[in-house]
Amino acid sequence: MNLLKTLTAALMFGGSAAALAADTDTEFHLNELLKTDPQYQETWQDLVEDQERLPEWIMNLDGVAPPMKALEEDGDKFLVGEICEAQNCFNQRLYVAFSWDKDSAYALYVQLPEALPQGKAPSKYATQQWLGEPDEGIKEMLQEQLKKDPNWY
Template structure:
C-alpha cells in the first residue's frame, strides 16, 4: 500500500467517524419530523405517492432507535430504525434521509404474525422499498436490517 493510499484511507475513515460523531444519538425518527420542517417535507413527498401504508409509517410514530450518520459511496445519510409499538419485531421501517434533507428513502419490513422461532425471519419477510432508492441506498438500508442479531 502506498503512502497516498494509506493517507486517503485514513482521511476517509476519519471523515466517516466525524460524521458519525456529529449525529449519532442526537436524533430519533419518531422525533425528526417535528424537529425540522425540511425533514417533514421530504417525508411527506415520499409517502404521498405510496398506497396502503399504516398510520405509524405515515407519521413516523413508532418506537425508534437513535439515528446514525452514515456515508456510502461519498453520499451522506442520516439513517434510523422505527417499529410499530405493539409489534416491533414484525413491523419495521428503516429510513435514510440524504444529508441535505431533500430526499428520503425507506425499507418497510413485515413478518407474518405468529412466525415460529425455528423459522428464519429473512425467509418469510416482505420487503417494500419506499421512495425509489438507488442500489447503493438499498444496500445501506439492507445492512441496517441485517445488523439485527435476530435477523437470519
C-alpha cells in the same frame, strides 16, 4: 474551543459525529425527527404521499426508535435510522435514510407474518417494500441496518 471539540469527536467516531449538531450532544430519533425540522417533514410527506396502504405509524413515523446514525454511501452522507410499530416491533419495522441536505428520503418497510413458525429464519418469511427510488448503494445500506438486528437471520 467548540471547533476543537467537534473535530476531536469527528475523529473519534470516524466522522459519524458530523451528523449531530456541531455544538450539542443531540441525538436524532425517527419518531421525533418530523417534529424537529419542517424540511424533514416535507421530504417525508413527499415520499409517502403517493404510497398506497401504508399504516398510520409509518405515515407519521410514530413508533419506537433508537438513535439515528450518520452514514456515507458513495461519497454522499445520510442520516439513517429505524423505527418499529410500538405494539409489534418484531413484525413491523422501517429503515429510513434522509439525505444530508434533507431533500431526499428512502425507506425499507419490513413485515413479518404474525404467526412466524418457531425456530424459522425471519428473513425467509419477510416481505420487503421500498419507498422512494433508492439506488443499489442505498438499498444495500438499509439492508445492512436490517442485518445488524441479532434476531434477523
